[in-house]
Amino acid sequence: MIINKQSSSLEESLIADNYPLVSILINNYNYAQYLSQAIDSALGQTYENTEVIVVDDGSTDNSREVIKGYDNQIISVFKKNGGQASAINAGFAASKGDIICLLDADDIFLPEKAAEIVNFFNLNPDIDWAFNESAPMQSEDIMNADLKATFKEIYNNNDDILTKKIDFRSNIINAELPNFTPSTSNLCFSRKLSKKMFPLPEERGCSGLAICDAYLKLIAVGLGIGCASKKNLGIFRLHQNNLYTTQDITNKRIIYSEIFLATAYYMRAEFPLFSKLAKKLFSKAFATYLRNKNKNEISNKLIQKYFDYLSFYEKIEVSCNICYFFLKLGFKDLV
Structure with missing residues (x-):
């Protein structure tokens, strides 16, 4: 060649x-x-x-x-x-x-x-x-x-x-x-x-x-x-059709939460070695999702499936992290 x-x-x-x-x-x-x-x-x-x-x-x-x-x-x-x-x-x-x-x-x-x-x-x-x-x-x-x-x-x-x-x-x-x-x-x-x-x-x-x-x-x-x-x-x-870069903050949060809920779940499912990072991503994504005004069944299923992977103590750890990130996001978008 x-x-x-x-x-x-x-x-x-x-x-x-x-x-x-x-x-x-x-x-x-x-x-x-x-x-x-x-x-x-x-x-x-x-x-x-x-x-x-x-x-x-x-x-x-x-x-x-x-x-x-x-x-x-x-x-x-x-x-x-x-x-x-x-x-x-x-x-x-x-x-x-x-x-x-x-x-x-x-x-x-x-x-x-x-x-x-x-x-x-x-x-x-x-x-x-x-x-x-x-x-x-x-x-x-x-x-x-x-x-x-x-x-x-x-x-x-x-x-x-x-x-x-x-x-x-x-x-x-x-x-x-x-x-x-x-x-x-x-x-x-x-x-x-x-x-x-x-x-x-x-x-x-x-x-x-x-x-x-x-x-x-x-x-x-x-x-x-x-x-x-x-x-x-x-x-x-x-251009105006960029699915993420052109969105307002509300839609960016919706897309962000969806991407990282899915990323966290499949990272944990397919690559258990990265479970610590998956917890971090999931906690941030779930906290963002809770701030979103639009909820959807797909994200709800990913959340449930992710929690099914966790032990009792991991659930406590992740729940604490979710609370931390939820508060960190501020109160302006409370539902």
């Missing part, structure tokens, strides 16, 4: 004859207006040993027509709507890569993304994950931009940005939360680690995001050593 001459300086840093297959998994639901730019960015990588897998999670817009237009340039997966976790599961099941890179359909990869990630893995053969950052841009600015020039500007601004090798496994066991875990489109995993994490629990919740990047990155950091870089290797699209 070869790498295009567009990134010759980066090519020289890659270990000779070590060009792993990189699978880029794009998950899409009703983002037809953004999807082509995501797919084009995945296909336009300077590192050529890639496969692009696009999963449509039962879209009701013209996403499927957009995907079909790429024919055999990509691997297409069409499925019934089941939430983000089920879409990522379908993408992983269809993949063959040694390295798995996730890309939301409304985001974009810089051309050097795959090459940089391969470089992280080649220079650190004992790592199992690699995280980077993305430059935020308003959607209208992206649509009107000269993307080639924009990519170049963002990438060149990465000069002298360090990448840190991190072993946070014992911290996760001791319920410490990492501060270097970015959003979905900045997450990359070795296949070895991915096999331990997938399939993800297909708990979609009311938002469709109950099991999402929060679960993935905490499990990944708990199971393996990795590299975290502040390099912007993509573009994070800001």
Whole structure:
């Protein structure tokens, strides 16, 4: 396999004859207006040993027509709507890569993304994950931009940005939360680690995001050593349909409680080693849920199922933690 001459300086840093297959998994639901730019960015990588897998999670817009237009340039997966976790599961099941890179359909990869990630893995053969950052841009600015020039500007601004090798496994066991875990489109995993994490629990919740990047990155950091870089290797699209970032504080709390109730339950169920962190996440999420004005049956079931895992003394401990976090949130949202 070869790498295009567009990134010759980066090519020289890659270990000779070590060009792993990189699978880029794009998950899409009703983002037809953004999807082509995501797919084009995945296909336009300077590192050529890639496969692009696009999963449509039962879209009701013209996403499927957009995907079909790429024919055999990509691997297409069409499925019934089941939430983000089920879409990522379908993408992983269809993949063959040694390295798995996730890309939301409304985001974009810089051309050097795959090459940089391969470089992280080649220079650190004992790592199992690699995280980077993305430059935020308003959607209208992206649509009107000269993307080639924009990519170049963002990438060149990465000069002298360090990448840190991190072993946070014992911290996760001791319920410490990492501060270097970015959003979905900045997450990359070795296949070895991915096999331990997938399939993800297909708990979609009311938002469709109950099991999402929060679960993935905490499990990944708990199971393996990795590299975290502040390099912007993509573009994070800001638009009115962002399911979390554009919400008001009330809706953010509703989504937050749902995500972390699900994350805590399945973390405890699937990875008992992280039970201490699961307690912390559950206590915060339940306290937030109690503050929410909108309750739902899905969250109620997760709460009950989580408590069923606990011993009598653990229930007392968690109940005390819930009270602490409830009071910490303040009294302004009392129901």
